[in-house]
Amino acid sequence: MKLVGPWLSGYTRRVGITLRLLTLPFEHLPYHAYREPERVRVFSPMARVPALQLDDGQVLVDSHAIVDYLDSIVPADQRLMPASGPERVRAMQLVGYACACYDKLARYCDELMLRPEAHRLAHLQAGYREQMESGLRVLEAAHADPWLIGSRISQADIMAVVAFQSASVVIPRTVNSESFPRLAALAQQAMQFTAFSSTLPDLEDLQASGLIGADNGI
Ligand SMILES: N[C@@H](CCC(=O)N[C@@H](CS)C(=O)NCC(=O)O)C(=O)O
Incomplete structure (x- = not known):
């Protein structure tokens, strides 16, 4: 493949x-x-x-x-998604929130990176951030024991960690281990797997994208 x-x-x-x-x-x-x-x-x-x-x-x-x-x-x-029952519903719910957080982050980044400053809409940018932070708060409130759906890692953990780590690169003053301690702990736990640690974006790629701390401390 x-x-x-x-x-x-x-x-x-x-x-x-x-x-x-x-x-x-x-x-x-x-x-x-x-x-x-x-x-x-x-x-x-x-x-x-x-x-x-x-x-x-x-x-x-x-x-x-x-x-x-x-x-x-x-x-x-x-398999990384529960097959049926309440666990599947819960996993779908959390994957849905994590993907929505990432979508909002991506839109926020597109606004910052692609649209000339004079044409940016402040209310749009603020709205994307607000929605993303609300979604991350839902994920933060989900209790991982040790994973979000219990004893086995699932798609919920994968997307929650991806969304949290991406947001913490772009808006580190808002999304960090103090504001989201459970997500930070989940990310740390996930990083024990090479599947996570070997897929972090290259620093060069991140720098070229201009996304590191793109919020400029907002
Ligand atoms: N729902 C899609 C979203 C894919 C997506 O947004 N991809 C971005 C990169 S993260 C992209 O290719 N953007 C360019 C474009 O959509 O034109 C998925 O889950 O794969």
Whole structure:
């Protein structure tokens, strides 16, 4: 399989973590959707990442569909989403919040990075941040023991950690281990897995994106 997208993309990282936790071999093609759209388009006509090319040449896009597919090709006891019942509902709820947090963070970053300052809408930026922080508070209130859905790591942990770590790079004064101690502890626990530690965005990539502390201390 080939995974298209850089670790800078939280949704690509979600898929990369999933592949590594499930010990599924893959080739990583870290093409950036904005900087290298023509390379991404070869796999993903809308120039969006992540895209996963399967061994038979078919391509899946959208991290939700991809992680669902990956769960379907591993034995039941390795799957990263509970199959049914209240645990599945809870996992879906938390994955939903974590993805929504990441969406708002991505929109906030797009506003900062792509739109010229004179055309930025302050209320939009503030709204994205407010919504993202509300979502992170929901995740912070979810009790991890030791994982969000109990004894086994799940997609809820993966996306919660991706969203928290990404937000803490972009708006470190607001999102940090003091304001979100449980999410910080969850991230620290997750980083014991190479699936998480090996998929952190390159520092160079982060610096080039201008996203480190992009809030300028706001
Ligand atoms: N819902 C999609 C979101 C994918 C997404 O937003 N990808 C971003 C990078 S993190 C992207 O490719 N943006 C460029 C674009 O949409 O034009 C998923 O879960 O995969």
